[in-house]
Amino acid sequence: MNFAYTPEQEALRQQVRDFIAKEFTPAVYAEMEEHNEGRPYHRTAIDTPHFSAFFKKIADRGWVGISYPKEYGGQGGDRISQYIVEEEFYRINISISLGGSGAPAIMAAGTEEQKRHFIPQLITGEIMFAQGFTEPRGGADLASLQCRAIREGDEYVINGQKIYTSNAESATHIYLMARTNRDVPKHEGISIFLIPMNTPGITIRPLWTIQNNPRPPQTTTYGHARTNETYYDNVRVHKSTLLGEENKGWRVGSMGLNLDRVGAARYLISVRRDEDIVNYVKSTRDMGDYCPANDEAIRDKIAELWTEAQVCRLMTMRSMSIVERGGKFTYEGSAEKVWSPEHGVRTTEAITQMLGSYGQLLNGSKHAVRSGLFAHNVMGAFQSGINHGSVQVMRDQVARRGLEMPRARRG
Ligand SMILES: Cc1cc2nc3c(=O)[nH]c(=O)nc-3n(C[C@H](O)[C@H](O)[C@H](O)COP(=O)(O)OP(=O)(O)OC[C@H]3O[C@@H](n4cnc5c(N)ncnc54)[C@H](O)[C@@H]3O)c2cc1C
Incomplete structure (x- = not known):
């Protein structure tokens, strides 16, 4: 067993370090400081021209989602190389990881159309998912979720409430778990939907955590300053927003969470x-x-x-x-x-x-x-x-x- 990195992987790490030394300018840092919420800075930052330009340079080098297939915007590279790059950026408090982004689950369960639509844009940061799993009645027993999605022709109509929907305020999409069948054991009546956040009927309310007051220093490792409650009131979505098969969302969701x-x-x-x-x-x-x-x-x-x-x-x-x-x-x-x-x-x-x-x-x-x-x-x-x-x-x-x-x- 060899735990060492290959010379190519070591060279990649050095390349990233050199890039950071040159491109991670005080202007980028200052912008991160200004918008700091006490956790690694994410790629879809709002109104941050310096950071966005910096992130674009990272993406243009093919460093985001290295291990994803080329046809979906990745490099078809190996996981360790991806890990090395993610590690270097994480050390300057920037998360370029696709873990938690929904990408692993879309790769595993998505249609060809969904993969071609979502994965490249997740890599470039144009799309970002919030995760709508937990509900006020309890998150540990996730399978007992109550948010309903009822099929009407080519659409589903969604009603319910989620809690701790982190990043909902800046995400472009929600990765939502909802109940599509009440008449079967609880794990078997769940489906996952990939829904644009601006779909009519979705309301976001902030939920502030103890992290936020006072604002933590930039170097704080992790912590959501803000998370959210999200409400779904007769939200109509096309059936093509379904990820995987109807009622098979439990498997997709747990596998995705595990891979994340x-x-x-x-x-x-x-x-x-x-x-x-x-x-x-x-x-x-x-x-x-x-x-x-x-x-x-x-x-x-x-x-x-x-x-x-x-x-x-x-x-x-x-x-x-x-x-x-x-x-x-x-x-x-x-x-x-x-x-x-x-x-x-x-x-x-x-x-x-x-x-x-x-x-x-x-x-x-x-x-x-x-x-x-x-x-x-x-x-x-x-x-x-x-x-x-x-x-x-x-x-x-x-x-x-x-x-x-x-x-x-x-x-
Ligand atoms: C800051 C923050 C951000 C979050 N972001 C998101 C997000 O973006 N999207 C999302 O969907 N969710 C999110 N969550 C929700 C998170 O996944 C849940 O908080 C977690 O699953 C626990 O659920 P709960 O808070 O409802 O606690 P409960 O389910 O009420 O559980 C309370 C405690 O009891 C324990 N417990 C419960 N059942 C058992 C059992 N059977 N055996 C042993 N112990 C048990 C739990 O481990 C926990 O410690 C976030 C939570 C936090 C705090």
Whole structure:
């Protein structure tokens, strides 16, 4: 087994670093700072000419969606190369990943027409999906969703409410899960629709999270400042918006969610928090009488967390390797989704203990360390254990799909 990158992959990483050194100008950074919401900057930024031009240069080089087939706007390249490029951009807080974009599910279940329409535009950033899965009655038990889609001729009429529809305010489309049959077991009556966000009948209301006040520093690893409630009131869509077969949306949705978890972002969300701590502690080496960099307990903890971070990386590599080889990918993404966010929580707990009460000061406070970066990361870390599938639910999937244990008895 060889864990090293090939010379071509190393050269690609250097190429990306050189590009960033030259093109990631203060003007792009300033624009990101101005629109910062405390999470990696996404490709469809609103009204950001410098960032948009920068992103276009990235896309023009073929660096977004490298592993997607050429006929759909990708490069037909390998997953590891894609990972390398995503990693370099994520380190400057830019997400170019197609994970979470709906692209994996469209590739797997979409019609030829849907693939040709959506994938190239997802790659260039002209299309961006928000994900409309969770409902107010509960997200962990997703299959009990109530939002209805009723077929009328060539159309479906959709009514219902979703909650935590992140990015709905800037997305061009919604990737919506709705119930198309009530008379069958709950997993079997669900369908997925790919709907333009500006379709009449869709209303978006903001839902602010604890991340937002005060505004976190640019370097904050992850955290939705804003998510949304979305309402669907007699929304009429053509039957061609259906992704996959009617009533087979559960399989498509879970497979898509699982594939969305593969890639650099999942690994870096928590590992960057870890790296920020290492860098901070190293920077204290000349602090005088007490210097965290020389504290043995801190050094031990940092080494332990670094080791955990390497596990995150290896899990990511394994997932990518399975997907690349077309292998059966069932529980691996879930395992990663347990380990990585919980590692993130452990890192933020560690820095909070190191900094004592200073670790609680948010951006704007006179005594905040690194503009409150660590305090903001604490909140983001806990959120990562819930969004995109909670760690409890992920554990259940590992037990059932990975270890073939029976479904747990309730009550
Ligand atoms: C910031 C943020 C952004 C999000 N963005 C999106 C988005 O863009 N689109 C979208 O559709 N959803 C989104 N979500 C929703 C997210 O997927 C859900 O919050 C998550 O699935 C949990 O659902 P819930 O919040 O309704 O909690 P509940 O389902 O009420 O669960 C509460 C707690 O109980 C645990 N629990 C529930 N059932 C079980 C069980 N059977 N066994 C063990 N433990 C259990 C859960 O793990 C959780 O910890 C987002 C959530 C957050 C916080």
